[in-house]
Structure formats: structure tokens, C-alpha cells
């Protein structure tokens with residue numbers, strides 16, 4: 001008979017101490033005839049104070065990911081959490097609060113501001 005060590009009673013969940021956690025994140029855009037899988041099971045951990053750059057080819061899902069993390073868009077499946085806020089289960093009211101108080105999002109399109117400056 002094998003004498004194996006007892007398994008640990010409690011394993012911390014993936015990214016439990018990270019500021020940003022994406023776990024198997026999926027975003028599918030569905031129109032009448034076409035399905036686009038913009039995010040196909042993305043895993044990402046960002047720690048507090050860490051600075052990262054999101055780099056990828058056009059259409060690889062950068063804006064999709066930022067929209068999800070900013071609370072502008074909802075993932076189709078998987079988990080996304082920012083500063084303790086679970087972005088999958090946010091109610092409409094919580095989403096507005098999150099966007100007002102937790103994450104700010106400045107878009108890079110120059111036209112969005114040129115008429116006001």
C-alpha cells in the first residue's frame with residue numbers, strides 16, 4: 001500500500017493575491033452569420049504596482065480585453081477580477097459604480113478629444 005502525503009486542505013485560488021486576474025477568459029462576438037472569438041481562454045495576472053504593455057497584431061483582442069477590464073463589455077465565459085471586483089457577476093448598478101470609481105479608461109483615438117481641446 002502506498003504511503004502518500006495527505007493533500008493540502010485548502011489551495012489558494014488562481015491569482016488570489018493579484019490585482020488583475022483573468023482566468024480562461026472568453027469573449028465571443030456573435031452576429032447573425034458570423035461568430036468571432038476575440039478572446040479564446042486568456043489567463044492573465046497583474047500584481048499591484050506592476051506596469052505592463054499589451055502588444056499584439058491588429059484584431060488580436062487588445063481592445064476587447066481592455067473593454068472587459070474597464071467594465072465596458074462583459075465576457076462570454078471565464079473569470080475576470082480587478083481589485084476584488086468580479087466583472088462577470090456585476091449587476092448594472094455595480095457596473096456603473098465600478099466604472100465611476102475603480103477603473104478609468106482613456107481611448108487612444110485622437111478624434112475623441114480634438115474637438116474639445
Ligand SMILES: Nc1ncnc2c1ncn2[C@@H]1O[C@H](COP(=O)(O)OP(=O)(O)OP(=O)(O)O)[C@@H](O)[C@H]1O
Pocket residue numbers: 029030036037038056057058059060061062063064065
Ligand atoms: N463589436 C464587435 N462585434 C463583432 N466583432 C468585433 C467587435 N469588436 C471587435 N470585434 C472583433 O474581435 C476581434 C478583436 O478585436 P479587437 O478590437 O479587440 O482587436 P485589437 O487587438 O484591439 O485590434 P487593433 O490593434 O486594430 O485595435 C477582431 O476580429 C474584431 O473584428
Ligand SMILES: [Mg+2]
Pocket residue numbers: 062063064
Ligand atoms: Mg484596439
